[in-house]
Amino acid sequence: MTWQRLDRKVIAVDLVRAAVSLVPTAIAAGVLGLEPGDAWPAIVVAVIGVLRAAADLARWATTRYRITPDRVEVRSGLFVRNERWIARDRIRSVGSDARLTNRLFGLRVVTVGAGLTGVAGATAALRIDAVSAATALRLHEMLDATAEQAEPGQPGQPAPPAGQLLAKFEPSWIFYNVLSIWVVFAGAGLSWGGYWLGRLFGYDALEHARDLAGGAPIGWVIALGALGFLLVGSAGLVVGFVTSHWNFRLTRNPGVLRTTQGLLRTASVDREKHRVRGFQIREPQIWRWLGVAESSLITTGVSLWSPTAGATILPRGPVSVARAVAADILRTDALTRPLRPAPPAALRRRLVRALFWAAAATAVVIVAGGPSLAWVFPALLVVTTAGAVLAYRSLGHAVHDGFLVVRSGVATRQTAMLRRRAVIGWRVKQSFFQRRLGLATVIATTAAGQGAYTAYDIAASDVADLVLVESGGQQGEPFLDRGRVEGGVPEDQSGGTGTEPVAADAAHTDPGGAAGDDDLVLGEPRREPGDQVQAGRHSGGPEPG
Amino acid sequence: MLWWTLREVIGAVVPLAAGLVVFAFVESSRSWLGPLLIALAIIDVVHAAVVPSLRYRVHRWEATDDAVYALSGWLVREWRVAPLSRIQTVDATRGPLQRLLGLATVTVTTASASGPVELVALPDAEATEVAARLTAIVGRTAGDAT
Numbered sequence: 053m054t055w056q057r058l059d060r061k062v063i064a065v066d067l068v069r070a071a072v073s074l075v076p077t078a079i080a081a082g083v084l085g086l087e088p089g090d091a092w093p094a095i096v097v098a099v100i101g102v103l104r105a106a107a108d109l110a111r112w113a114t115t116r117y118r119i120t121p122d123r124v125e126v127r128s129g130l131f132v133r134n135e136r137w138i139a140r141d142r143i144r145s146v147g148s149d150a151r152l153t154n155r156l157f158g159l160r161v162v163t164v165g166a167g168l169t170g171v172a173g174a175t176a177a178l179r180i181d182a183v184s185a186a187t188a189l190r191l192h193e194m195l196d197a198t199a200e201q202a203e204p205g206q207p208g209q210p211a212p213p214a215g216q217l218l219a220k221f222e223p224s225w226i227f228y229n230v231l232s233i234w235v236v237f238a239g240a241g242l243s244w245g246g247y248w249l250g251r252l253f254g255y256d257a258l259e260h261a262r263d264l265a266g267g268a269p270i271g272w273v274i275a276l277g278a279l280g281f282l283l284v285g286s287a288g289l290v291v292g293f294v295t296s297h298w299n300f301r302l303t304r305n306p307g308v309l310r311t312t313q314g315l316l317r318t319a320s321v322d323r324e325k326h327r328v329r330g331f332q333i334r335e336p337q338i339w340r341w342l343g344v345a346e347s348s349l350i351t352t353g354v355s356l357w358s359p360t361a362g363a364t365i366l367p368r369g370p371v372s373v374a375r376a377v378a379a380d381i382l383r384t385d386a387l388t389r390p391l392r393p394a395p396p397a398a399l400r401r402r403l404v405r406a407l408f409w410a411a412a413a414t415a416v417v418i419v420a421g422g423p424s425l426a427w428v429f430p431a432l433l434v435v436t437t438a439g440a441v442l443a444y445r446s447l448g449h450a451v452h453d454g455f456l457v458v459r460s461g462v463a464t465r466q467t468a469m470l471r472r473r474a475v476i477g478w479r480v481k482q483s484f485f486q487r488r489l490g491l492a493t494v495i496a497t498t499a500a501g502q503g504a505y506t507a508y509d510i511a512a513s514d515v516a517d518l519v520l521v522e523s524g525g526q527q528g529e530p531f532l533d534r535g536r537v538e539g540g541v542p543e544d545q546s547g548g549t550g551t552e553p554v555a556a557d558a559a560h561t562d563p564g565g566a567a568g569d570d571d572l573v574l575g576e577p578r579r580e581p582g583d584q585v586q587a588g589r590h591s592g593g594p595e596p597g
Numbered sequence: 598m599l600w601w602t603l604r605e606v607i608g609a610v611v612p613l614a615a616g617l618v619v620f621a622f623v624e625s626s627r628s629w630l631g632p633l634l635i636a637l638a639i640i641d642v643v644h645a646a647v648v649p650s651l652r653y654r655v656h657r658w659e660a661t662d663d664a665v666y667a668l669s670g671w672l673v674r675e676w677r678v679a680p681l682s683r684i685q686t687v688d689a690t691r692g693p694l695q696r697l698l699g700l701a702t703v704t705v706t707t708a709s710a711s712g713p714v715e716l717v718a719l720p721d722a723e724a725t726e727v728a729a730r731l732t733a734i735v736g737r738t739a740g741d742a743t
Contacts, residue, residue: 352708476683476707477714480676487674499708519678 055116055127059184061157062112066105068153073101080252093252117180119194124164126178138164138178146195146308148188149319160188164195192322218380219366219373221300221313228344228368229297230289238292239285246284297367302377309349309381311365323365327352329474329500330455331378331387335371335465337442345371347378350470350501378469384453387469391448391459397489398509399444406436449494449507449518456496456518458507468505474498478519482512494518600698600718601649607694609641658716660727662734665705667714679714683707684735689728691721703728 076094115128125137145165154161159182183191247258298315308322330350339345347366365381366374379385410432417425439462448459456475459467479495486492491509498505510518616634620627651671658667664680688704695701701724706713719727 476680478676478678481670481673482675483673497707 055118056183058112058115058117058180059159059182059187061159061184062182063109065153065157065159065182066108066112068156069108070102070105073105074098111181119191124178124195126180136178140195143195143324145321145323146192147319147321148192149314149317150182150185152316154182155316155318158185159183160185162188162191216304217301218304218309219300219302219377221297222369222373225297225367225369226290226293228339228342228370229293230286231339232289235282235285235289237285238288239281239283242284242288243281293367300367302365304380309365323349323351327500328381329498330468330470331365331382332466332468332501333371333374333378333387335467337463337465339368340371340465343371344368345374347374348501349381350468350474350498352474352500382455382469382471384455384469386450386452386455386457387467389450389452389457391450391457392510392514394444394447394509395491395511397491397511398447399440401485401489401491401509402440402444403437406440407433410436447508449510449514451518456505456507458496458505460506460508468501470496470498470500470505474500479504480515480519486512600694600700601652602645603694603698605641605645605649609638609645613638613641656717658719660716660731665714665716665731667716669715669717677714679705679707681731681734684731687728687731687735689724701725703731705731 077098080094110130117126123137123139127135147163148160150160161182162180164178295315300313310322312320334346346368348364375387414429443462446461446465450457456470475496477497481493490512492512492515494507668676686706691701699721700718703716
């Protein structure tokens with residue numbers, strides 16, 4: 053493929069945008085007859101709009117892109133030449149979206165996401181802005197891993213929702229997505245914006261409201277005001293959600309998972325299936341009681357907060373839909389199967405903590421405000437105990453169908469399902485109290501998603517099982533061996549610092565890990581109390597020294 | 598162990614010295630700073646006496662042909678495993694204090710943001726050898742190890 057220009061219609065789009073930005077000024081001057089001094093916000097808008105259109109024209113004139121068999125390249129810049137390329141096998145997602153103006157002219161912006169989480173931050177994605185819808189579709193097909201199998205779509209409609217339908221927009225989702233704390237912020241933002249827009253044209257809404265309120269009792273005014281606030285906020289969120297998620301479809305296409313959505317601005321994102329490592333469901337407690345959850349994919353190379361190729365696969369919706377989609381994508385019902393609850397000791401640990409924090413907070417309050425405030429203790433204790441019970445009930449872990457499932461959380465219950473082959477390391481933590489209670493926290497590290505998924509406070513005797521079962525596949529051997537070592541001391545519950553799995557494991561590792569003194573001779577045997585439990589050295593490796 | 602002890606001592610001496618300077622020059626702070634400094638000194642002494650030996654007893658590592666293991670911590674024990682097939686980088690670092698004592702720390706990272714495996718304070722030659730061996734093994738593994 054030779055170097056390509058962007059689509060000519062970008063010029064038309066820029067002209068339209070420049071014209072649109074002039075409209076407020078025109079209204080202010082022509083219709084309202086305002087002096088330039090009063091209409092300065094409109095003029096600022098006009099100037100910025102025209103300048104941006106000009107800059108965009110320059111960008112159009114200088115940008116070239118091409119797709120070679122092994123990479124995607126984009127060159128741009130008038131004064132500062134900028135060249136970027138992404139190796140094709142590092143492409144994590146291909147998306148295309150179109151704003152209203154782009155859509156009117158049949159243009160699409162193609163975004164090629166590579167997984168540079170954190171390194172280059174927001175600039176990690178490469179944007180081709182904009183090409184015709186047909187070209188966008190062609191690019192999609194070229195860049196998708198199994199392009200040769202992809203069904204050709206009709207021109208003028210990029211990324212047609214072909215393939216197997218996994219989920220689609222339901223009107224009831226609107227309700228779930230409006231029900232959030234953002235109602236307040238959206239209400240505040242919209243009211244403020246509306247007020248200033250009114251002020252711009254000489255209408256003072258606050259004054260008007262004050263006149264209306266007149267002699268009404270103050271309580272009613274506040275209640276009505278709050279109600280109005282919430283209504284405005286809800287309406288804003290409804291409009292926002294509907295415009296962005298209208299006609300939402302999640303489909304499985306060859307090689308990719310594709311979402312298409314949007315009313316005015318359409319967006320479609322392809323996520324490479326072979327980068328999917330798992331699925332995560334978040335259920336804040338209140339939503340959990342309503343059966344509502346947020347779901348996201350655990351994917352390598354996609355930043356959690358990246359807007360271009362977000363990990364979020366479904367808008368907030370019924371948890372049953374989320375589970376069904378997870379089962380469809382990963383072809384396992386691991387998320388619906390029961391988890392192994394944490395041992396009672398974990399509840400004890402949380403209750404003790406609840407007692408401690410309630411007591412500590414009470415002590416602070418009493419020191420600050422006098423002993424008459426001692427009544428806060430029972431109140432706090434109720435809250436912290438409820439939290440402890442909730443936290444305990446959230447805990448659970450399991451291994452089903454080669455997936456590790458872990459669940460935890462107090463205010464928000466998080467359930468993560470991670471392909472076991474995606475686990476690239478293990479961390480087992482035991483604090484002093486965990487050792488006493490026979491508990492351990494197992495952290496599975498991975499390159500995808502959050503980077504680590506944690507099973508809190510599982511029974512110490514389960515650690516071996518989890519790491520053992522979990523270690524199947526290519527990384528099996530070391531864990532198998534280690535698993536046995538740990539499994540040798542399941543009676544750890546009784547406590548005793550020398551015999552917990554970790555120390556027993558360490559007992560027959562090579563000495564020298566803490567070498568520091570001159571007199572430490574390599575190869576000096578180093579024995580721990582737990583050593584006799586499993587004296588067999590694992591056969592795998594040579595001495596490191 | 599000597600290294601840990603020295604590190605504890607240095608870590609303790611700096612705030613104490615800073616406290617003493619303030620104590621000496623700012624008279625108004627003496628009433629509350631005095632007891633605080635004494636408490637701090639006692640904690641530091643106990644800490645420096647107990648923790649390094651605890652750490653020395655707990656810390657272990659092993660590098661086999663399949664994986665790197667490390668056990669660390671004194672109050673919270675942490676056991677880390679990184680399969681060699683998933684290793685991305687191997688670093689050997691030597692701080693000034695470590696150089697003085699002929700020690701080095703080998704850090705093994707995987708593609709995960711969390712969980713680099715640190716082999717703390719190995720003898721210098723051994724660290725070099727381990728790093729070289731791990732690098733050689735990692736070089737033989739194909740793929741981007743995620």
